[in-house]
Amino acid sequence: MNSLVRQFLNLRTINCLQVVHKRAYSVTHEEKPLATTSTTPVSEPATRTSEPDTTGLYEFFDSPDNWGEQIVRVGRAWRVEELRVKSNSDLHKLWFVLYKEKNMLLTMQEAHKSECRAFPNEERIDKVEESMENLEKIVRERNAAYFKLEVSEDATAERSMAFRMDQFGRWRWQPIYEHFLPYKVSKNWRTVFGPGHGKDVNEFIRAWKERRRNAEYSKLKRQHYTVRNLLRRFPSIDLDYLQRKYPQVPVQHYKDNLNFEPEYKNLVSRGAYEELH
Amino acid sequence: MRFSTVLMCYSKLPKRYSNFPDKYVKKQTEFIQWETPRRVNYNPTKIRWTRYPYYDRYRSWTQAFQAMNKPGEQKPRIWVEPMERFYVFNGDRVQVLRGKDKGKQGVVKYVVEERNWVFVEGLNAVRTIRQMAEDSKYVTIVEQPLLVPRDVALVDPSDKQPTTIKWKYTETGELVRVSDRTGYIIMIPLEAFKTYDYLTPEQYIESPKDSNLEETTKVTFEPVLKTFEMDIADQQGIKEDRIPHKTYWY
């Protein structure tokens, strides 16, 4: 399909409830979860005499009490357990509160940046993003349950993955895409994204496997090196935990037959052997 | 410019109880020089200027830490003894086993878990005398770090002697520290649970944007045989009878 036509047709509309004035920040507290942020409309700034016409745009700013502040304290993010007991409509309302809060924070951050000022409590953005991720997780969970009940045991609400060969001849899990034409008919797609074959692909696979093998080998060597050094520096180290952390390294063997002199003389000459830890 | 707040108070914050989200703390220690845009046509890669951050007594979100780890600065590799669970907390009573204050007992003031370091109040400190005016002098005391298994041991409260400990589960399922010598349970002090935002969770003061405890714990979930989208569409009175065109997934 022509891309222009597709762009014209593929219009998306937002379905949004009239957001009620409800506090939606997630909780920051250890015991009391924080709501995200309040959705109450921002009152008029004191400097303006005439009434602003576009009240909606002032939701992009923080409340006037926080302007120029050095510290703005809020609670923690919404947790998954707290969101799981909420109804769909509550989650939908909360999403818009979180969305508005995120836009507000990004706008304020940009404004502070342009004025060369430090933005107070940047971690607020991370808190809001975390709660949005958690909310999406819950929605996905509910949709998956519906698909399992109504469609089949294996069906999920997610886009499914396929284990197949890619253009470079590697076998891997790939996300699948939606098409108007069946696989047999769409020859163009197959030539571009279908499984690769031929001399070049074989050569690439050989080099790729060699490189992967080398990386694994060097990783193992590095683990041996660290275990030897740790045993030298800390004689009373917990061997069980060390073995669990590095399962491929023979820890007990090293402990029994290790030469306890430092491996590199440079370290000793720098005086770092004793002082580094 | 938060000079008073940022520069003066940062060193009092323990890392675990700073109340920052993990994502924010991780950002500070990743040192990303360039990251590919999150699109389909990019192979996701991150270019970092250091793989192993150099930890000192400064917390990772402070300016001092960032200045220490700035690009071009080369730091020696640090060997840290791997521990399954770090066992010294703020407010613990410990005995110093090494150095000029050997044999003295004190209270832990500050902990750096990344290097197994502990700072004990008034012990193993460097004192410098300084003069403000002609008449007045004052002494600054800067505590130096003590390495945990080697230089410091926890004090058993029953006989006030240094012991080694083990983590064990009680019958109620709590994880506690048990003294090896006497079998006495060493409780974790209350000071360890202190955070930047509150001393204890009950003392937290809600900001105007926080939601109540009632609001957050209220159960409003009603099981319906609908997806999220179907439920919202029904509530808003959206009706859709058109059948979508057939598509193929591959």
Add this chain to the structure above:
Amino acid sequence: MSFRYYPMYLKGNPQLRVYLPNFWMKLLKPKENDPKNLVTFKVPVQMTDWDIRNYLEKIYNVPVVGVRSQVKCGDIKPAQGAKYLIKDDDYRLAYISLPKDKEFNWPNLFPDKKIEEEETEFKKFKKAMEIEQKKGKRQNWSRHRVPSWFGV
């Protein structure tokens, strides 16, 4: 079917709807000569004009008369501590025109009172630091006001 993968559209299909919109929008400070009813936004490149209009009308209840937008190249700058250049993400600048009788004024986000407080605090801090530095420089504080030949 999937969560963030919108289904393909063909004429006659049901209307595609977004229940959890997630494009970020940043409101930018207007320039000096901009008309009062013009608002500038920074949005991701993937957002279309239709999306921008929809987001503003449905979420923020802002009456929108017209939307124009252009894609801008992200900043290109030398990397920290390296000899190559790196480029920020591209973004889209959206110019929204409000109805003629409406206007948008950028509020004063940094009130003078707060700035004064900050400056006084900064001055205090600077003074304290200067005193500290002076103390560090004076090595033999115990021989203060004693002539230098005394110890010889």
